[in-house]
Amino acid sequence: MTSDRRPGLALGAVLHHLVSVAVAATFLLPLVWVVAASLRQPGLPPARTIEWIPDPVSIGNYAEMFRLLPFERYLLNSLIVVAIAVPLTLVTASMAGFAIAQLEAPLRRRLLVFAVALLMVPISALWLTRYLLFRQVGLVDDLGALIAPALMGSSPLFVLLFYWAFRRVPVEVYETARIEGAGALTVWQRVAMPLAIPTIVAVSILAFLLYWSDFISPTLYLKSPESYTLPVGVRQLQQLDRTNWPLLMAASVLLAAPTVLVFAVIQRQFLRRDGVLD
Amino acid sequence: MSTASRLGAPLVAALVAAGSVGALPAAAQDPSVVAPAGDVSFMVFGDPAELVAYQELVTSFEAAQPDIDVELIHIPDQADYRQRLGLDFSAGTPADIVLINYRRYAQFAARGVLEPLGPYLDQSELVGEAEFYPEALEPFRWMGELMCIPQNLSSLVVYYDKALFDAAELPYPTDHWTWEEFLATAKALTLDTDADGRTDQFGLGTEASIFRVAPFIWQNGGELVTLSDRGLPIRLAFDTPAAREAIQWFVDLQVVHHVVPSAVEEAAEDSESRFQNGRTAMFLNSRRGVPTYRQITGFDWDVAALPQHTEQAGILHSDAYCMPASAASKDAAWKFIEYANSAPGQSVIARSGRTVPSLVEVSQSDAFLDPAAKPANSQVFLSSLPTIRAVPVLPGWVDIEELAGEELERAFYGNASVDEAIAEAIARTQVFFGPGE
Amino acid sequence: MLLPFLVGTLLLVGLPAVMSAGLAFTSYDALSPPVYVGFANFRTLAADPLTGIALGNTLFFVLLAVPLRVLGALALALLLSQRRRGVGAYRAAVYLPTVIPDVAFALIWLWVFNPLYGPVNLVLQGLGLPMPGWLADAETAKYPFVVMSLFQIGEGFLVLLVGLRGIPHQTYEAATVDGGSRIQQFRWITLPLLAPWLLLLTFRDVVVAVQYTFTPSVLMTGGDPYYSTLFLPLLIFEEAFDRFRFGLGSALMLSLFLLTAVAFVVVYSVFRWRGYADDI
Numbered sequence: 002m003t004s005d006r007r008p009g010l011a012l013g014a015v016l017h018h019l020v021s022v023a024v025a026a027t028f029l030l031p032l033v034w035v036v037a038a039s040l041r042q043p044g045l046p047p048a049r050t051i052e053w054i055p056d057p058v059s060i061g062n063y064a065e066m067f068r069l070l071p072f073e074r075y076l077l078n079s080l081i082v083v084a085i086a087v088p089l090t091l092v093t094a095s096m097a098g099f100a101i102a103q104l105e106a107p108l109r110r111r112l113l114v115f116a117v118a119l120l121m122v123p124i125s126a127l128w129l130t131r132y133l134l135f136r137q138v139g140l141v142d143d144l145g146a147l148i149a150p151a152l153m154g155s156s157p158l159f160v161l162l163f164y165w166a167f168r169r170v171p172v173e174v175y176e177t178a179r180i181e182g183a184g185a186l187t188v189w190q191r192v193a194m195p196l197a198i199p200t201i202v203a204v205s206i207l208a209f210l211l212y213w214s215d216f217i218s219p220t221l222y223l224k225s226p227e228s229y230t231l232p233v234g235v236r237q238l239q240q241l242d243r244t245n246w247p248l249l250m251a252a253s254v255l256l257a258a259p260t261v262l263v264f265a266v267i268q269r270q271f272l273r274r275d276g277v278l279d
Numbered sequence: 280m281s282t283a284s285r286l287g288a289p290l291v292a293a294l295v296a297a298g299s300v301g302a303l304p305a306a307a308q309d310p311s312v313v314a315p316a317g318d319v320s321f322m323v324f325g326d327p328a329e330l331v332a333y334q335e336l337v338t339s340f341e342a343a344q345p346d347i348d349v350e351l352i353h354i355p356d357q358a359d360y361r362q363r364l365g366l367d368f369s370a371g372t373p374a375d376i377v378l379i380n381y382r383r384y385a386q387f388a389a390r391g392v393l394e395p396l397g398p399y400l401d402q403s404e405l406v407g408e409a410e411f412y413p414e415a416l417e418p419f420r421w422m423g424e425l426m427c428i429p430q431n432l433s434s435l436v437v438y439y440d441k442a443l444f445d446a447a448e449l450p451y452p453t454d455h456w457t458w459e460e461f462l463a464t465a466k467a468l469t470l471d472t473d474a475d476g477r478t479d480q481f482g483l484g485t486e487a488s489i490f491r492v493a494p495f496i497w498q499n500g501g502e503l504v505t506l507s508d509r510g511l512p513i514r515l516a517f518d519t520p521a522a523r524e525a526i527q528w529f530v531d532l533q534v535v536h537h538v539v540p541s542a543v544e545e546a547a548e549d550s551e552s553r554f555q556n557g558r559t560a561m562f563l564n565s566r567r568g569v570p571t572y573r574q575i576t577g578f579d580w581d582v583a584a585l586p587q588h589t590e591q592a593g594i595l596h597s598d599a600y601c602m603p604a605s606a607a608s609k610d611a612a613w614k615f616i617e618y619a620n621s622a623p624g625q626s627v628i629a630r631s632g633r634t635v636p637s638l639v640e641v642s643q644s645d646a647f648l649d650p651a652a653k654p655a656n657s658q659v660f661l662s663s664l665p666t667i668r669a670v671p672v673l674p675g676w677v678d679i680e681e682l683a684g685e686e687l688e689r690a691f692y693g694n695a696s697v698d699e700a701i702a703e704a705i706a707r708t709q710v711f712f713g714p715g716e
Numbered sequence: 717m718l719l720p721f722l723v724g725t726l727l728l729v730g731l732p733a734v735m736s737a738g739l740a741f742t743s744y745d746a747l748s749p750p751v752y753v754g755f756a757n758f759r760t761l762a763a764d765p766l767t768g769i770a771l772g773n774t775l776f777f778v779l780l781a782v783p784l785r786v787l788g789a790l791a792l793a794l795l796l797s798q799r800r801r802g803v804g805a806y807r808a809a810v811y812l813p814t815v816i817p818d819v820a821f822a823l824i825w826l827w828v829f830n831p832l833y834g835p836v837n838l839v840l841q842g843l844g845l846p847m848p849g850w851l852a853d854a855e856t857a858k859y860p861f862v863v864m865s866l867f868q869i870g871e872g873f874l875v876l877l878v879g880l881r882g883i884p885h886q887t888y889e890a891a892t893v894d895g896g897s898r899i900q901q902f903r904w905i906t907l908p909l910l911a912p913w914l915l916l917l918t919f920r921d922v923v924v925a926v927q928y929t930f931t932p933s934v935l936m937t938g939g940d941p942y943y944s945t946l947f948l949p950l951l952i953f954e955e956a957f958d959r960f961r962f963g964l965g966s967a968l969m970l971s972l973f974l975l976t977a978v979a980f981v982v983v984y985s986v987f988r989w990r991g992y993a994d995d996i
């Protein structure tokens with residue numbers, strides 16, 4: 002019986018691989034085009050055909066970008082925001098998730114519903130009045146305004162992720178620690194967090210992405226060009242030369258490269274064949 | 280006597296003594312003798328090339344006034360600048376000196392958030408009202424008071440690429456050419472050089488905005504707005520025959536004659552970029568383009584007057600230095616505004632090519648008319664002054680221009696007839712006109 | 717321990733939300749104090765054609781993008797859920813566009829869909845097909861937004877992978893033994909067991925979709941051509957921050973928020989009715 006099914010299986014596997022490759026290639030295609038476009042020599046008229054590899058290859062656009070606007074400054078500001086906001090997020094979100102995991106229903110369920118409900122609040126409902134609030138507090142034109150959401154865990158999603166992670170741990174583990182006289186904070190730090198490493202990594206990446214890509218907050222809350230972050234800088238570049246595609250693609254590559262790199266390094270943990278998901 | 284009152288009396292006496300000791304020197308000092316000092320911030324918009332000019336201005340000012348430090352805040356894009364200005368005013372933290380266009384300052388003046396600079400100018404020893412072109416000052420008078428000090432008064436001109444004219448063996452534009460000559464020239468310069476059915480070179484590039492079409496409406500004897508009995512604007516006048524005809528002619532440049540890129544072509548590469556890269560022969564712009572075009576190597580260009588029709592008319596472009604009422608160090612801020620609009624200051628900016636100076640003397644000097652600096656025909660900016668006109672100054676004008684501009688763009692790119700667009704424009708902008716009293 | 721989260725949420729979400737609700741009934745330009753105007757803002761919104769256009773555009777996007785995204789995520793999850801060789805790389809490839817920052821992603825697609833020089837039209841040209849004006853043409857301008865959103869279904873894909881993982885292998889094996897075909901297995905095992913995840917994903921995706929178009933619309937079209945890409949978040953932003961009509965902007969936001977809240981209540985009721993809330 003089994004031997005009869007072998008050729009079918011093999012054909013199925015090949016087909017599966019082909020389809021998977023095609024799908025993966027489709028998702029990667031635009032990115033390949035973008036990198037290729039960014040390497041086109043500045044000053045040439047626009048290309049009339051698809052250029053997989055420009056001739057000649059030139060990094061002139063990357064240089065031009067830094068010449069037109071202070072991108073080093075923007076990079077630095079983005080890094081500062083991320084360096085502070087991500088650790089802060091990990092602390093506040095995990096603490097909140099831990100606290101909820103320790104609670105009994107019905108309070109626990111109410112808080113969960115609250116967190117999920119928060120997820121549904123459209124951000125555009127908050128820009129305006131947050132802006133007015135920050136104005137009152139004097140946080141306008143301060144990187145602090147960009148970091149402020151980290152104080153609440155940045156996103157209810159992170160709180161929920163930690164909640165799920167902590168709940169997977171058997172209650173006995175927490176009980177043991179508590180019996181040995183550990184306070185809530187110690188249990189969180191010594192017992193819960195070490196058990197949630199995958200979640201910590203996941204939230205780190207997601208938080209990094211959130212703060213690195215943030216465009217609306219810096220646009221609204223930052224005044225002086227010295228405090229601009231990278232997404233705002235890229236937008237400025239677009240305003241300066243709206244249809245200079247090689248230049249804009251170079252700026253996009255610069256903006257996207259860190260997140261892509263971080264993702265490339267970390268993704269194996271989660272997405273590989275025997276990883277967390279399987 | 281209780282402890283408190285035993286301590287209290289000498290304490291009070293000491294305070295009184297200290298106060299009176301402090302009061303004496305203060306009374307002896309004359310506050311007006313103290314020179315203004317401090318840090319002020321100055322917000323501008325413009326291309327990187329324009330920024331260099333402002334940086335030079337700040338440097339030369341700080342050399343003349345070492346006690347005052349000027350922080351330059353540069354916002355490259357005009358649209359962003361407007362948003363930034365609004366946000367700053369609403370936050371109560373605008374820069375101490377802001378550059379605002381005459382079409383946009385009224386909304387701030389109407390809300391009382393600007394400090395009228397007329398009185399400061401009257402007291403100035405460096406420069407006086409009589410030294411400015413009245414055409415430049417006039418739009419900045421709000422309810423009879425001069426609110427801001429204009430740095431320039433440019434008109435709309437035609438920039439042209441000499442190399443492309445030479446290649447087509449066409450004579451350069453004269454300063455008195457007509458609409459017909461203009462159109463014929465543009466057609467002759469719209470070419471499909473590689474015969475692939477797609478236009479490679481356009482004769483003309485322009486924005487499809489009210490601000491660009493206005494001078495053509497005036498040249499056809501039309502008006503932009505209808506006035507009430509009191510002389511105040513109450514509605515758009517685009518549906519009058521003269522205005523409508525001019526708008527149709529402007530729209531036909533794209534829809535009928537195709538001398539201007541279509542929507543798709545404009546999205547692929549915008550007109551100013553095409554002009555700068557030698558793919559468009561003529562471009563409508565104010566003086567603003569000069570610093571950037573000067574920087575392009577191997578680009579031989581000049582300017583010509585707008586083509587004329589039954590009447591002559593140019594359109595005023597003017598930006599002014601304004602001071603928010605909330606500025607902390609008003610005297611220091613004024614010192615900078617004063618310097619920037621005196622002969623030395625205006626010369627610095629004029630030399631960059633950015634401005635047509637609002638001071639008569641500077642506009643006739645080499646700082647502006649330097650024969651060695653492009654455009655060679657800078658004189659045309661001055662000779663067009665007698666027929667220059669300003670758009671109405673209204674708090675709601677920004678909205679009116681925006682909404683009417685959307686309709687005009689729709690017609691310009693062939694998505695609506697001119698009559699439809701005009702009707703919509705009038706209907707949608709009605710609410711932004713005042714009662715006319 | 718919950719304190720930072722709760723206090724932070726109160727300050728950064730609760731307070732702004734309440735203020736926003738209040739501002740909706742005022743006329744406020746942030747230069748002078750707010751002036752109470754009752755329901756005037758809502759009447760103005762109802763009368764303004766732009767409100768209807770923005771609502772229509774947003775609905776178009778949501779109704780088109782959400783089903784495609786959820787189905788796409790499902791298809792990808794089904795394709796890549798098994799532990800075959802190389803599946804890690806495919807999963808990574810499929811997730812990659814999701815990690816690209818909004819601003820970069822918008823500029824990328826602005827160029828990809830450029831009507832004369834972008835790869836999409838160059839490919840169409842090469843195949844001899846007509847080249848639409850995409851973002852330069854009011855008829856086609858919304859489609860690039862939908863397409864680009866389809867490339868960022870990584871999160872949904874992950875959620876469904878997790879969901880699929882929850883279905884024990886034995887269930888499938890038992891079905892195979894009983895003679896069930898692949899399609900029957902899908903219909904009677906996979907789909908019902910995935911249902912809560914699909915529902916959650918759909919709902920979250922609706923909320924995301926309403927907001928999704930903001931950064932792309934700012935960077936790519938600004939609402940042009942002629943309001944065909946004026947989506948609700950962009951309109952709210954413009955009313956508030958371009959025209960300084962904070963009262964009107966707040967009224968619009970309040971309306972949007974109420975609509976979302978209603979949707980939430982509806983879906984939550986469905987959840988509770990079907991008993992899925994316990995799974996969380």
